[in-house]
Amino acid sequence: MNNKDAVSARQLRSAYEGQKATPFDFEAVVSVPLELHRCTVQQGWVDYNQHMSESCYLLVFGDSSDAxxxxxxxxxxxxxxxHSIYTIETHIRYLREATLGEPLRLTLRLLDVDHKRLHIFHEMYHAGSGALLANAEQLLMHVDMQAGQAAPFSPGLLARLNVIHSAHSQDSRPVDKRRVIGINRRTPT
Known part of the structure; x- marks a missing residue:
C-alpha cells in the first residue's frame, strides 16, 4: 500500500460514525421495509466508466446497515x-447504473434473527425515478470484540430485533434473496 492509499484508507468512515442511537420505541409501528438511509452519488464513488464503482455500492449498503x-x-x-456487529457474508446484485449526483434511497428488511446473528436484505433505489439499482443480502454476527468471537445479543437488543423481525416477517412481497451465483447453461434444443 502506498502512502496515498494509506491516507485514503484512514479517511473511509461511515456516514453515521459518531452519531448517537435514539431510544427504541416498542410502541411505534415498525416500517416494512425500514427506510433509514438516503445519500447522493459522490465524486469519489464514480469510476472510469462514469458510474458508481462496485465497491461503493458496498459502502452505501454499509451506511444503510449503520443506520x-x-x-x-x-x-x-x-x-x-x-460488543459490535460484524459482517460474515455479503451478496450484492447490480441491476442498474448510478451516476454522479444521483439521489439514492435505501431500504432494509430483517429477514431472520437468532441469539447472535442477523440476516438482512437491502435494496438501493434511485430516489427520483424509483428504479431499483441494486440489492444486497447480508449475514451479520454479534461479536464480543475482546474475546474475538461470536456472542449472544443482550436480552434488550434481542427484544428490539424480535419486534422488527415480527413486523418484517409479515411482508409477503417477494425478496430476491439466497440467489446462487453461477452460469446458467442452457442445453441446445
Missing amino acids: FFRYLGIDDDYRSGG
Missing part, C-alpha cells in the same frame, strides 16, 4: 462496552 444499528441502539457507546 439500522443506530435504530437498534448500537452506537459508539454500545461498542465501547466491547
